Amino acid sequence: MAVVRPRRCRGPRQETLLRMLENTLHHAERPDELIVYAGLAKAARDHAALATTITALRELDENETLVIQSGKPIGVFPTGPSAPLVLMATSNLIGRWATAEHFYELERRGLIMWGGYTAGDWQYIGSQGILQGTYQTLSAVADEHFGGDLAGRLVVTAGLGGMGGAQPLATYLAGGVALCVEADSDRIARRIGSGYLERATDSLDEALDWVAERQRAEQPASVGLLGNAAEALPAMRARGLVPDVVTDQTPAHDLRYYVPVGMSPQEAAELRESDPDELVRRARDAVAEHVRCMLDWQDAGAVVFEYGNNIRAQAAASGVDAFRIPIFMERYIRPLFCRGLGPFRWVAASGDPADIDRIDEIVTREFPGNPLAGRWIPLARRYVRQPEEPGLPARISWLAHGERARLAVLVNDAVRRGDLNGPVAFTRDHLDAGGVSQPLRETENMPDGSDAVSDWPLLNALLTAGSGADLVAIHAGGGGYAGYMQSAGVTAIADGTRAAGERLSAVLTADTGIGIMRYADAGYETAAGAVRESGLRWFG
Ligand code: NAD
Helix, strand or coil: CCCCCCCCCCCHHHHHHHHHHHHHHHCCCEHHHCEEECCCEECCCCHHHHHHHHHHHHHCCCCEEEEEECCEEEEEEECCCCCCCEEEEECCCCHHHCCHHHHHHHHHCCCCCCCCCCCCCCCCECEHHHHHHHHHHHHHHHHHHCCCCCCCCEEEEECCCCCHHHHHHHHHHCCCEEEEEECCHHHHHHHHHCCCCCEEECCHHHHHHHHHHHHHHCCCEEEEEECCHHHHHHHHHHCCCCCCEECCCCCCCCCCCCCCCCCCHHHHHHHHHHCHHHHHHHHHHHHHHHHHHHHHHHHCCCEECECCCCHHHHHHCCCCCHHHCCEHHHHHHHHHHCCCCECEEEEECCCCHHHHHHHHHHHHHHCCCCHHHHHHHHHHHHHCCCCCCCCCCEEECCECCCHHHHHHHHHHHHHHHCCCCCCEEEEECCCCCCCEECCCCCCCCCCCCCCCCCHHHHHHHHHHHHCCCCEEEEEECCHHHCCCCEEEEEEEEECCCHHHHHHHHHHHHHHHHHHHHHHHHHCCHHHHHHHHHHCCCCCC
16 A cells, blocks of 8 residues: 655755655665665665765755765756756776775775665665566576576585675575575574575574575575585585586675674674774685685586676685686676666655556566566565565666667656656666676676776766756775775656656666667677667778
8 A cells, every 4th residue: 555755845846855865765785875785785884874874865856966976965056947866976986096995094084985886876675676677687697508498407605795695585586496594593583584585594504404405496495504604615525516507605805794604693793893803814825715616516517607706706815716706797697787777666756666666567568678677576476575664665677778768758658647646756777778887897808808998887877867867876986895896776766747758758768779779899799789779970
């Protein structure tokens, strides 16, 4: 049943952005610290900055732009009716200074924060945001290595945090059996509570019995194992186990958040405060052992890939030959990016899940040719629980260039007609065709060698801002990711007005348009074909 939430801002677009901020914090793994996911990705610099941001959004006029620097509001400018309401730059450091050490020094002095991809710019929708991407990746693994089916296949991974928490359900939906090692019992309880994980144990024997039983029956399953990945994986190897698929979602990118062997998460948190260098030293040893085990399994025939947490780079720093493990992106996801297909999502500002149901119906009706959405929407409707108040119902569905703009305009029309109960915010992960350069992840092994060129996400941000997006953010890496990434985020709101329809069409065409041009420019023929089909002017 719809809950009518009182509007506190001067317009529906400002109100929607405020609700997106609140929704992001609602989903946060550590809300007291404003930390949303990935160890330390935050939604606001500190509590004072958060309070000022909320006041600024409440007082913001349609013709104004609020400027936010690394999670702290700086000022409001008179701009114009089609200018973004909010512009952000988060965690950007001049190249030579873009190191974890310098980032932490600035953070200690309260001068910077890391926004991850979707935390700092209020686009986080909980673990659902990565659920379909993980499902797509595992489905691609199934297609390439297992004849299109993960039935009876064991997927071993670790980390059940904000992002990693999607792994058990994604494996289940792809038909496989997931065994997920997690060091923190609270995180396990949270994933069971949200329906993303079926059951858990602290006994390796019991976990192995459970997965073996479901593998024999060729039934999907998800099992959590309370333990440390750097201990539990080698213990499995010692028993002669070779999983079918191995990956990882511990926060290895930032060794301050990877729990070392022999410590509880609480003890690791205390050491992080008292002696972070010692914590990092111990975590580095553990990561090296963790990755050695992954390599052994790869050599024994398992399909092993890094799932974007920089664990290879961390292990390589200890002399492990970790880059023999491939990155998931190049092999399984980039072919989709070449068509502008990526993690598009929308959020119902009304708080009414019925709005998401209605948009599901529009997607199903309008895009019968999109096999990803066709398979995904029924699964999402069945298995994804929408958050409790004050969280906002949301949906992720990978849509391509052209499809996104079309859907947003149709939804805007539905808002205008009153078929939906409130505005809808359209956004996406930065992990998308147009959104990011990250040479050890999204842009690893580009055919023209342009992996580290960060012009592309910067152009994306300029273009979407110029096209009238409601919020545009330029992010770089912080903490362990400092110097590793540059990305851009965008949110555009359907409030039912004609102006919103025009803005949505322009923004979402620009966003994926520059994405497919980026891949076409790098030499991908599929992307060049998509650009030609798009009718956009291209000088390639
Ligand atoms: P998070 O901080 O919310 O959760 C990490 C979890 O790992 C925590 O629950 C923690 O208890 C657990 N953990 C830490 N050390 C462990 C150990 N040694 N053994 C077992 N469990 C351990 O982080 P998150 O948001 O889930 O992100 C995880 C990683 O995935 C990050 O590196 C992040 O950057 C990366 N990531 C990848 C993608 C992608 O698309 N592939 C997207 C977002 C994030």
